[in-house]
Amino acid sequence: MKKQVWEILPQREQEARELSSSLGLEPLAASVLAARGYTGESARPLLRGGGQLFDPMTMRDLDRAAQAVSETVEAGGMICIYGDYDCDGVTATVMLKDYFDAVGARSCYYIPDREREGYGLNCAAIDQLHRLGVDLILTVDNGVSAVDEIAYAYSLGMRVVVTDHHQPGPVLPHAEAVVDPHREDCGYPFKHLCGVGVAFKLLCALEGEWGECLLEQYADLLAIGTVADVVALTGENRLFVTRGLAMLRESPRPGVRALLEVARIGEGTLHTDAIAFGLAPRINAAGRLGSADLAAMLLLTESEDEARELAGQMEERNVLRREEEKKIADRIAAQIQKNPAQIRRRILVFSGEDFQAGVVGIVCSRLVERFGKPCLIIACDGSSAKGSGRSVEGFSLIDAVAACGHLLTRYGGHPMAAGFSLDTDKIGEFADALERYAADCGEMPIPRLTIDAVVSPDQLTVDAVRRLSCLEPFGCENPAPVFLLDGMRLEQVVPLSGGKHCKLRLSRGSAQLSALCFFTRPDQLEALPGETIDIACAVSINEYQGQRSVSVRCVDYRLHHSDLLALWQGEQRYERYLRREGPVRDLIPSREETAVVYRYLRQKGALSLSEQAIYCRVTREHPLDYVRFRIALSVMLELGLVERRRNGDGEVLAVVPGAAKVQLENSLILKELVAAI
Secondary structure (H helix, E strand, O other): OOOEEEEEEEOOOOHHHHHHHHHOOHHHHOOOOOOOOOOOOHHHHOOOOOOOOOOOOOOHOOHHHHHHHHHHHHHHOEEEEEEEOOHHHHHHHHHHHHHHEEEEEOOEEEEEOOOOOOOOHHHHHHHHHHHHHEEEEEOOOOOOHHHHHHHHHHOOOOEEEEEOOOOOOOOOOOEEEOOOOOOOOOOHHHHHHHHHHHHHHHHHHHHOOOHHHHHHHHHHHHHHHHOOOOOOOHHHHHHHHHHHHHHHOOOOHHHHHHHHOOOOOOOOOOOOOHHHHHHHHHHHHHHHOOOOOHHHHHHHHOOHHHHHHHHHHHHHHHHHHHHHHHHHHHHHHHHHHHHHHHHHOOEEEEEEOOOOOOOOOHHHHHHHHHHOOOEEEEEEEEEEEEEEEEOOOOOOOOOOOHOOOOHHEEEEEEEOEEEEEEHHHHHHHHHHHHHHHHHHOOOOOOOOOOOOOOOOOHHHHHHHHHHHHHHHHOEEOOOOOOEEEEEEEEEEEEEEEEEEEEEEEEEEOOEEEEEEOOOOOHOOOOOOOOEEEEEEEEEEEEEEHHHHEEEEEEEEEEOOOHHHHHHHHHHHHHHHHHHOOOHHHOOOHHHHHHHHHHHHHHOOOOOOOOOHHHHHOOOOOOOOOOOHHHHHHHHHHHHHOOEEEEEEEEEEEEEEOOOOOOHHHHHHHHHHHHOOO
């Protein structure tokens, strides 16, 4: 079971029927929209594939930006597009470079090296551009906080135009123009553009149009950058992605087509997953392991042969990126095994000498999903170190990092992610300071899974699932629907791909279906054949040899009607006990409670289940406090009444056969608890 609590949206059956009738929707799609609070009026723009294009000139400073760029072009000056090494920054850089080439402007681009230079403008790069004779620096996806660097560029006689989408600081840089929809004085009606979206608005201003014609040229790049940057897929972004997905297959860019080929994205309709899991990781890999110039060259080339060669090089980097991720993940797993106390902290911090700084953020995301806590990973290089972190909804990581800023040499980010640099010998102090900050914030937030609709197996027909496509494209603030199939009997667990994944054969009454559990080995499944479970799932259409069927993917599962909130809160209390925080008077398990747990384990035999899963089963018949249950289990392990032992790739928990009788009072765990009262 994942460490998250299920939130089932209100099931608005009357509103769903009205939506189905007024908009001609299939009932399953109408149920999703109704649960998300849509009405007939608010749903229409969504179903049309996006919102309208807005007047670009309502964006603050865009007129000044267009004027500065136009003056430089007319004077024959050199413009340098100063980009970023992520997918958003690369696509924005490529789009502007392609445009300037088309209109005959003198231009170049500069993308800083992630390892050597880090994010944004830096004075060494500005010196280099000055030596190259650059007259105007045009930033994309960065620049709004580069106050000192932009002042330095002006001291050398260069001008700067900023286009960015990050939150501005208290002071804006002094530039020809600072274009950012998040400026407090910017009246642009749509605030969720990413870097390539803001750069697109500059092109609209240069061309004197709202963007319809430009979309025909650049929707593919807009879609890639927008999906990759995980901005809200509402309003204009939804329009960009809808148009871009339709354009990708027939993109005029050989590099895009070559990237689709190496990513093995087959024929058929493209969805946002093709970008998020196919194109974007490969573009990002160029900047994570080397220079993002490789990705820019690929997207700019007009040669089919060069595109295939460059795409092959990017695929090699992507393979290397996955290898580096696995190496870091394996090292961290070994650290946890050696010192399990690390994962009891409110904020997880890991470090390593040979970690690749460019990929630690990806591993962070996976650890956040696994443990349900903010996570930071630090790559050490001698006396200096760089780190990246990811958070959970409701805990601002950038605020936490900023509160410890006196220990850092550099930091930046937003509530859900942060990057930072520090001296290696400060890592322990930094981790402790983060932990104190989190403790002062009170209870850490609980990760939650939103479920759109409770359905029965017979509702998941090919036609119903196919017609969910009217809700696409899916992404941030318009996620793919998650459905709840409750009260399903687990009939069989079938290993797939050599045991890497598994398939659950389920039934309810006369209905039967299968659900795929990716990256879950059969021995890791915390449900046993014959049990009744609830499945949170995503659905799609699978096509094979001309036949269509419904594919059900398990997002999460639980023992039928388990109280996941109470379980999570119990886990938080247990971690407080392990950290020796708070009173312990009510934590000592009674002899009877310990006996209940022992008898259950003796009856069931060896179990490859987590403590949380065992607790859910024991308390079906014998209500127990979660913390006392965990302490009782620890006491029995300490006294040799039960044991953990290896079983294939996993572990099992079982009663020790023929164990000698023991006195619970001899437990050091219990003695410590009694002494603390």
